[in-house]
Amino acid sequence: xxxxxxxxxxxxxxxxxxxxxxxxxxxxxxxxxxxxxxxxxxxxxxxxxxxxxxxxxxxxxxxxxxxxxxxxxxxxxxxxxxxxxxxxxxxxxxxxxxxxxxxxxxxxxxxxxxxxxxxxxxxxxxxxxxxxxxxxxxxxxxxxxxxxxxxxxxxxxxxxxxxxxxxxxxxxxxx
Amino acid sequence: xxxxxxxxxxxxxxxxxxxxxxxxxxxxxxxxxxxxxxxxxxxxxxxxxxxxxxxxxxxxxxxxxxxxxxxxxxxxxxxxxxxxxxxxxxxxxxxxxxxxxxxxxxxxxxxxxxxxxxxxxxxxxxxxxxxxxxxxxxxxxxxxxxxxxxxx
Numbered sequence: 344x345x346x347x348x349x350x351x352x353x354x355x356x357x358x359x360x361x362x363x364x365x366x367x368x369x370x371x372x373x374x375x376x377x378x379x380x381x382x383x384x385x386x387x388x389x390x391x392x393x394x395x396x397x398x399x400x401x402x403x404x405x406x407x408x409x410x411x412x413x414x415x416x417x418x419x420x421x422x423x424x425x426x427x428x429x430x431x432x433x434x435x436x437x438x439x440x441x442x443x444x445x446x447x448x449x450x451x452x453x454x455x456x457x458x459x460x461x462x463x464x465x466x467x468x469x470x471x472x473x474x475x476x477x478x479x480x481x482x483x484x485x486x487x488x489x490x491x492x493x494x495x496x497x498x499x500x501x502x503x504x505x506x507x508x509x510x511x512x513x514x515x516x517x518x
Numbered sequence: 519x520x521x522x523x524x525x526x527x528x529x530x531x532x533x534x535x536x537x538x539x540x541x542x543x544x545x546x547x548x549x550x551x552x553x554x555x556x557x558x559x560x561x562x563x564x565x566x567x568x569x570x571x572x573x574x575x576x577x578x579x580x581x582x583x584x585x586x587x588x589x590x591x592x593x594x595x596x597x598x599x600x601x602x603x604x605x606x607x608x609x610x611x612x613x614x615x616x617x618x619x620x621x622x623x624x625x626x627x628x629x630x631x632x633x634x635x636x637x638x639x640x641x642x643x644x645x646x647x648x649x650x651x652x653x654x655x656x657x658x659x660x661x662x663x664x665x666x667x668x669x670x
Binding site: 450451452453454478481482485488490491493 | 523524525528529581582612614615616
């Protein structure tokens with residue numbers, strides 16, 4: 344009885360490993376196909392594509408896309424302005440004169456800022472929405488938008504970047 | 519059990535104390551991340567008078583990841599396939615942690631009120647819907663009668 348269970352877990356383990364190897368092979372072949380493929384690779388890829396269910400292929404594609412394209416840079420996230428409860432209170436009180444510090448909470452974890460002895464609150468540039476620094480960091484590591492208004496944070500970043508480049512060129516001309 | 523985030527507890531409390539009209543959502547006793555959901559078919563839609571069962575699961579990464587929702591009741595709808603999977607932007611690419619169980623269920627209710635055959639999940643249903651809307655709506659009504667009636 345006990346041996347049987349061991350056998351099953353071992354089989355499951357092996358299946359998982361095989362699946363993982365297949366996934367890596369499939370994803371790497373797909374990637375190499377994008378930039379100058381060798382005929383060997385494309386044949387193997389075709390073979391694999393026939394073996395692997397379409398659902399699973401799509402899922403693997405998606406996970407690949409998730410890893411490569413999305414998310415803000417860590418430096419950007421750690422440079423987000425940090426604000427105090429009082430800063431936020433001053434801004435919110437314009438919209439709602441009744442508001443108290445005890446009402447302010449993070450829209451991601453729903454925890455009140457005041458429940459934390461040393462709250463670390465981040466405010467997003469442009470839209471001004473605020474969250475626990477920890478919560479928004481996790482979200483922005485895989486996404487680029489404000490959870491509340493979907494403002495794309497990277498779109499602003501690029502604008503700033505190009506203006507910096509132009510400035511430097513001007514310096515070169517006059518320098 | 520002890521590691522259930524505060525957010526999930528708060529959402530659950532509010533779903534019970536201040537329910538959305540036409541929607542119920544109750545967590546299972548043995549797994550507080552798993553909810554049994556019912557949605558009433560919206561008035562004026564082919565799903566009117568139907569009560570649809572759904573299951574909703576909050577993955578470990580919730581709210582960084584969307585809830586997983588699926589229809590258990592058979593339904594004839596261009597954006598819901600025969601496995602009950604739902605094609606809805608907020609469940610996929612447009613998920614945001616500022617959304618919640620409540621808003622997701624409201625979106626699903628709205629999807630029942632306005633089927634969108636141009637962004638189909640169930641291809642054959644969507645085709646039928648575009649080619650012969652009257653017929654498709656009649657089928658949807660028929661399925662609602664047949665499968666989506668309140669259990670005694």
